[in-house]
Amino acid sequence: xxxxxxxxxxxxxxxANPIFAAINSGTTINVATMTTIGKGDELQPAITNLLSTRxxxxxxxxxxxxxxxxxxxxxxxxxxxxxxxxxxxxTNKFSFKRDMEQIKIDLSITDDYQVDHFSFEDTAxxxxxxxxxxxxxxxxxxxxxxxxxxxxxxxxVTVFLYRRVYDANNCTAIVNFTDAQVSxxxxxxxxxxxxxxxxxxxxxxxxxxxxxxxSEFKSSIPNxxxxxxxxxxxxxxxxxxxxxxxxxxxxxxxxFFYPLANNLINVSLLPQVQLNLLEREGHKFVxxxxxxxxxxxxxxxxxxxxxxxxxxxFSNTPELNVPFNIVDTLVEVSTMAKHKVxxxxxxxxxxxxxxxxxxxxxxxxxxxxxxxxxxxxxSSIEVETKIAAQLKPFEDKxxxxxxxxxxxxxxxxxxxxxxxxxxxxxxILGELQNVQFPLAQLVNFSDIEIEGRSLKVxxxxxxxxxxxxxxxxxxxxxxxxxxxxxxxxxxxxxxRCNFSFSASYAGPIQPNNTKLPISTTTINQVAQIAxx
Amino acid sequence: MENNDVIAxxxxxxxxxxxxxLILSVVLITGIKYVSDYYYFDDVQTTITTKExxxxxxxxxxxxSIEIKANFQKLEIDSAQIEEDYKKLSPFIPEDxxxxxxxxxIYKAAVERNLRVTLFSQSExxxxxxxxxEIPCKASILGSEDQLRRxxxxxxxxxxILQLHKVKITEEKDPRYAGNVDADIFFSAYSSxxxxxxxxxxxxx
Numbered sequence: 001x002x003x004x005x006x007x008x009x010x011x012x013x014x015x016a017n018p019i020f021a022a023i024n025s026g027t028t029i030n031v032a033t034m035t036t037i038g039k040g041d042e043l044q045p046a047i048t049n050l051l052s053t054r055x056x057x058x059x060x061x062x063x064x065x066x067x068x069x070x071x072x073x074x075x076x077x078x079x080x081x082x083x084x085x086x087x088x089x090x091t092n093k094f095s096f097k098r099d100m101e102q103i104k105i106d107l108s109i110t111d112d113y114q115v116d117h118f119s120f121e122d123t124a125x126x127x128x129x130x131x132x133x134x135x136x137x138x139x140x141x142x143x144x145x146x147x148x149x150x151x152x153x154x155x156x157v158t159v160f161l162y163r164r165v166y167d168a169n170n171c172t173a174i175v176n177f178t179d180a181q182v183s184x185x186x187x188x189x190x191x192x193x194x195x196x197x198x199x200x201x202x203x204x205x206x207x208x209x210x211x212x213x214x215s216e217f218k219s220s221i222p223n224x225x226x227x228x229x230x231x232x233x234x235x236x237x238x239x240x241x242x243x244x245x246x247x248x249x250x251x252x253x254x255x256f257f258y259p260l261a262n263n264l265i266n267v268s269l270l271p272q273v274q275l276n277l278l279e280r281e282g283h284k285f286v287x288x289x290x291x292x293x294x295x296x297x298x299x300x301x302x303x304x305x306x307x308x309x310x311x312x313x314f315s316n317t318p319e320l321n322v323p324f325n326i327v328d329t330l331v332e333v334s335t336m337a338k339h340k341v342x343x344x345x346x347x348x349x350x351x352x353x354x355x356x357x358x359x360x361x362x363x364x365x366x367x368x369x370x371x372x373x374x375x376x377x378x379s380s381i382e383v384e385t386k387i388a389a390q391l392k393p394f395e396d397k398x399x400x401x402x403x404x405x406x407x408x409x410x411x412x413x414x415x416x417x418x419x420x421x422x423x424x425x426x427x428i429l430g431e432l433q434n435v436q437f438p439l440a441q442l443v444n445f446s447d448i449e450i451e452g453r454s455l456k457v458x459x460x461x462x463x464x465x466x467x468x469x470x471x472x473x474x475x476x477x478x479x480x481x482x483x484x485x486x487x488x489x490x491x492x493x494x495x496r497c498n499f500s501f502s503a504s505y506a507g508p509i510q511p512n513n514t515k516l517p518i519s520t521t522t523i524n525q526v527a528q529i530a531x532x
Numbered sequence: 533m534e535n536n537d538v539i540a541x542x543x544x545x546x547x548x549x550x551x552x553x554l555i556l557s558v559v560l561i562t563g564i565k566y567v568s569d570y571y572y573f574d575d576v577q578t579t580i581t582t583k584e585x586x587x588x589x590x591x592x593x594x595x596x597s598i599e600i601k602a603n604f605q606k607l608e609i610d611s612a613q614i615e616e617d618y619k620k621l622s623p624f625i626p627e628d629x630x631x632x633x634x635x636x637x638i639y640k641a642a643v644e645r646n647l648r649v650t651l652f653s654q655s656e657x658x659x660x661x662x663x664x665x666e667i668p669c670k671a672s673i674l675g676s677e678d679q680l681r682r683x684x685x686x687x688x689x690x691x692x693i694l695q696l697h698k699v700k701i702t703e704e705k706d707p708r709y710a711g712n713v714d715a716d717i718f719f720s721a722y723s724s725x726x727x728x729x730x731x732x733x734x735x736x737x
Contacts, residue, residue: 340548340552341552341556343549344548344549344552344553344556345552345553345556347549347553348549348550348552348553348556351550351553351554351557352553352556352557352560354557355556355557355558355560355561356560356564358557358561359560359561359563359564359565360564362561362564362565363564363565363568366565366568366573367572367573370573370576370577370580373580374576374579374580374583377580377583377584377587378583380587381583381586381587381590384587384590384591384594385590387594388590388593388594388597391594391597391598391600391601392597394597394600394601394604395593395596395597395600397600397604397607397611398600398607400611401607401610401611401614404611404614404615404618405614407663407725408614408617408618408621408663410662410663411621411625411662411663411664411724412621414661414662414663414664415621415624415625415664415693418693418695418722419693421695422687422688422694422695422696423685423688424696425684425696425698425699426681426684426685426687426688426696429681429684429699429701430681433677433681444703445701445703446702446703447700447701447702447703448699448700448701449698449699449700449701450698450699450700451697451698451699452697452698512688514688514689514691516621516624517620517621518617518620518621
């Protein structure tokens, strides 16, 4: 629901910016959501929704759909365990960090408290909340919405909003009413100087409680006079009238706190009903608007159990913190695009219908065309198959011819290869006998083995000298066709000599000159034609 | 002024809707085409491409056959020539059934050289060497060394193709055959490799 208004505006920039929500509980539960609109120097905080409910469940049901980045709870002093103990103190902002522990000791704040502070020009507001209370509120906020959450102090947010929307050139008392208590914070020009709160007991008149608190301030700081009283929270017209009457003689202006006083906050995103509510009872939403404004600037005093890193110092110039979230932006853009496309598709349904018909028509035409093509190819294949069957005998004859020709050529080539070495063994044997011939009576070969060009010979001679003579002849230049001769002798007495040797023959081998009656045939004219 | 703004805004939205409608129409038509292509026409196109390839092959083969048919007379002449060539080669590389006759010739040649053939064997294992079948054989011979050398040369002079691989000559120890040698001759004979390539009678005209 909170995001719907921004969607209706149709401004992507607005929607892409994060939404902050704040809640405070009083007589009614007030919730406000805010974001930023515009770009660059024109960036402006804007209220996107206001809500007043009686129960947290109602608030939750309204918030469940919204995409809130941070959820702030505005704590009053009534949220502390003992409402008579004030949890907000004005202190010197200088050396605040250094003296934090000393301040806690001075104020009797134990470690059971969650503490934080926020600095204005000259002073700072020190806030504390019992840790158990902080834990309970944090859990309640988690249950209320899944966004991150913080707990801020009522006094801090009211002073912050006051500084943003009013000229801080006098002394103003900001009075906040709840059903349980009245709290006052006095701002002297730019800084808070005093704060106090009192519970409303029984039939106490809230106006008298205010007068009592302001009287207490007067006695505490007598030299400062209040010039203006701003009422917020559950303040009614009756309270206003009573206070106006009480202070009319003292020139003290009494009025409702008006959060739109200087037009800082943009309300263009609000529905008219909520805008009227804001104009009429804007003071009721001061705490939540102030808390949201602080969140938008990334500043504040956080009392939650999971404290966030926030700026602790008031800046004279609003510095809106607008982190860019690409995922959110893409989601929003795609959602926008989807809405536009759906709207366009609805309005252009005739055009889309025509497109559908055209698309289906194209598919139909394509179907017809491809089937025609397949049929045409099938017919052609059938015709060509018949022709192939008719021509098969010619093709077979040609293949046979080719095979026979190949076999014949191969046979001729193989025969020629064989002829080259047919005379190897007779040649080697003849050469060996030629060498032996002059020594035929002296040297005898008992074993000869010839295989290819290798030979092994064993024999005997009448003496070793003849053996050496034979080997010399084998090695001599005239008969050096035998190579690698490795002889062995078995003679020791120079009378009878057995020998053996191996060798290889390196001499020429005359090929068999028997002419073949035919030669190899090159492929004929038919084959050449067919090979084209 | 406000009315003009409203009309201008309405016109803008109208044109915007038309533009989006046009884009959606294009997307719709393209999407229909893509889906139909993906689920049907891509497969059909593959079938068409396959069939076209088959048709092209058939046409090429038929064109080849037509050219053969046109030159068939020449092919017949060439085929006859091949058969003639085979006849001329047949004395060198006989058919398998003629191998035994070759071996008989070799045996007779040994006897004519006054050599005594003590063993003549043919391996049962036939080696296929390309277009020829090789039949390993062994002959054991007894005789003079000189006659043996001449006998070995006879192998090369044979009309048939024979190849000597190895010769092992040993001096005869038996005094009855003194001066002679024993020789183991390892050689191969060759026959034409059997192949289903013989030209069969054709009924082509």
